[in-house]
Amino acid sequence: xxxxxxxxxxxxxxxxxxxxxxxxxxxxxxxxxxxxxxxxxxxxxxxxxxxxxxxxxxxxxxxxxxxxxxxxxxxxxxxxxxxxxxxxxxxxxxxxxxxxxxxxxxxxxxxxxxxxxxxxxxxxxxxxxxxxxxxxxxxxxxxxxxxxxxxxxxxxxxxxxxxxxxxxxxxxxxxxxxxxxxxxxxxxxxxxxxxxxxxxxxxxxxxxxxxxxxxxxxxxxxxxxxxxxxxxxxxxxxxxxxxxxxxxxxxxxxxxxxxxxxxxxxxxxxxxxxxxxxxxxxxxxxxxxxxxxxxxxxxxxxxxxxxxxxxxxxxxxxxxxxxxxxxxxxxxxxxxxxxxxxxxxxxxxxxxxxxxxxxxxxxxxxxxxxxxxxxxxxxxxxxxxxxxxxxxxxxxxxxxxxxxxxxxxxxx
Amino acid sequence: xxxxxxxxxxxxxxxxxxxxxxxxxxxxxxxxxxxxxxxxxxxxxxxxxxxxxxxxxxxxxxxxxxx
Numbered sequence: 001x002x003x004x005x006x007x008x009x010x011x012x013x014x015x016x017x018x019x020x021x022x023x024x025x026x027x028x029x030x031x032x033x034x035x036x037x038x039x040x041x042x043x044x045x046x047x048x049x050x051x052x053x054x055x056x057x058x059x060x061x062x063x064x065x066x067x068x069x070x071x072x073x074x075x076x077x078x079x080x081x082x083x084x085x086x087x088x089x090x091x092x093x094x095x096x097x098x099x100x101x102x103x104x105x106x107x108x109x110x111x112x113x114x115x116x117x118x119x120x121x122x123x124x125x126x127x128x129x130x131x132x133x134x135x136x137x138x139x140x141x142x143x144x145x146x147x148x149x150x151x152x153x154x155x156x157x158x159x160x161x162x163x164x165x166x167x168x169x170x171x172x173x174x175x176x177x178x179x180x181x182x183x184x185x186x187x188x189x190x191x192x193x194x195x196x197x198x199x200x201x202x203x204x205x206x207x208x209x210x211x212x213x214x215x216x217x218x219x220x221x222x223x224x225x226x227x228x229x230x231x232x233x234x235x236x237x238x239x240x241x242x243x244x245x246x247x248x249x250x251x252x253x254x255x256x257x258x259x260x261x262x263x264x265x266x267x268x269x270x271x272x273x274x275x276x277x278x279x280x281x282x283x284x285x286x287x288x289x290x291x292x293x294x295x296x297x298x299x300x301x302x303x304x305x306x307x308x309x310x311x312x313x314x315x316x317x318x319x320x321x322x323x324x325x326x327x328x329x330x331x332x333x334x335x336x337x338x339x340x341x342x343x344x345x346x347x348x349x350x351x352x353x354x355x356x357x358x359x360x361x362x363x364x365x366x367x368x369x370x371x372x373x374x375x376x377x378x379x380x381x382x383x384x385x386x387x388x389x390x391x392x393x394x395x396x397x398x399x400x401x402x403x404x405x406x407x408x409x410x411x412x
Numbered sequence: 413x414x415x416x417x418x419x420x421x422x423x424x425x426x427x428x429x430x431x432x433x434x435x436x437x438x439x440x441x442x443x444x445x446x447x448x449x450x451x452x453x454x455x456x457x458x459x460x461x462x463x464x465x466x467x468x469x470x471x472x473x474x475x476x477x478x479x
Contacts, residue, residue, distance in 0.1 A: 056445075108431065109431065109434055357427045357428060358430075359428075361428075361429045366469070
């Protein structure tokens with residue numbers, strides 16, 4: 001529909017929409033669930049059924065990230081960008097979340113041989129160890145920024161450990177990831193962001209490459225060696241694909257987890273009854289993590305572009321147009337969830353879309369779940385009286401993610 | 413060797429990742445909602461059907477075998 005949504009700025013980057021995404025996306029869902037945003041020149045889908053439907057039609061809605069960034073560039077600079085920012089052109093086409101089929105299936109089916117919920121489960125005790133180590137240090141301080149002191153280091157250490165790389169390297173990985181982020185989220189056509197992306201990607205690739213080559217020459221019983229040898233119907237990953245995949249894991253393996261863990265604690269501590277409920281009944285923790293992902297997941301929306309003209313409930317989405325699939329809004333759709341705005345750590349069933357749907361369903365979800373379960377289990381057990389050290393929260397101004405800038409807490 | 417196997421997809425868990433369809437296309441297909449359905453339990457080797465179940469990122473597929 002092109003009917004304008006009245007009496008609010010049609011802008012998901014407005015400060016109110018960043019602070020409270022539901023204030024914008026929720027209204028769209030109620031008033032115009034298939035919305036054309038003229039300012040941003042993109043469709044915004046907010047209803048549960050529509051978001052699920054679109055996620056499950058990868059042949060209609062492309063995830064080819066490099067493809068749509070390049071399409072945004074004026075034609076006369078395309079060749080120049082390709083030369084100047086070649087690292088982006090070399091890595092994105094074999095990056096799982098940014099590819100379409102048939103390439104996506106080739107990568108995913110091979111990766112799937114070694115990245116399974118069982119493999120993740122085997123790391124649980126190691127993860128518990130990292131958590132307690134960080135909490136021991138935090139306890140000494142008493143007052144901490146939960147993000148800087150905990151949710152930043154934890155997931156990077158975990159993903160490095162998963163790859164059998166030294167977890168002491170986490171700060172180096174963080175530095176490169178931060179550079180890469182500038183391109184990955186909202187890179188548009190801005191040369192500075194492309195340049196930052198190149199620096200981040202090259203940093204991670206250069207970090208990973210010698211380590212992959214070493215495993216290739218001398219295989220061990222670790223993830224990288226297993227990935228190099230993994231085979232699906234005679235098909236294997238090239239060395240370059242393994243390098244890109246591992247760099248990608250280091251990047252996407254932590255950013256979103258950092259945010260989820262912090263968003264979750266903020267949600268629980270601002271709904272004290274739910275926190276107390278968890279402290280009294282730790283068996284609810286797995287369900288509580290699903291509720292956190294539903295209400296404050298670290299991915300608010302997913303961007304696609306239409307590969308052909310699509311008619312959706314009387315709306316004509318044209319080939320090439322961008323489509324924003326807002327899983328955060330779908331997760332509060334009363335057509336799917338009873339009393340959707342209520343925080344209920346025992347909610348069941350909870351078919352949220354926080355990890356996406358369809359072929360791009362989050363690869364890391366099993367790992368995130370283990371990290372989140374173990375984190376909240378340790379926190380509720382060790383610090384049941386912990387409380388917020390602020391009542392003001394600032395969120396990063398991004399549309400696809402949901403990320404707090406800081407989360408000061410007092411542990412005891 | 414005769415075998416009777418039961419293969420089930422839990423639709424509450426299935427997110428339509430299509431991994432099972434890619435692994436065992438003669439056993440699984442997508443329904444009109446984009447979720448997996450079983451079309452023919454005899455369509456592939458037990459080993460491949462198990463691989464499809466283990467490959468499911470949501471653990472939505474169960475395989476039972478009776479000799």
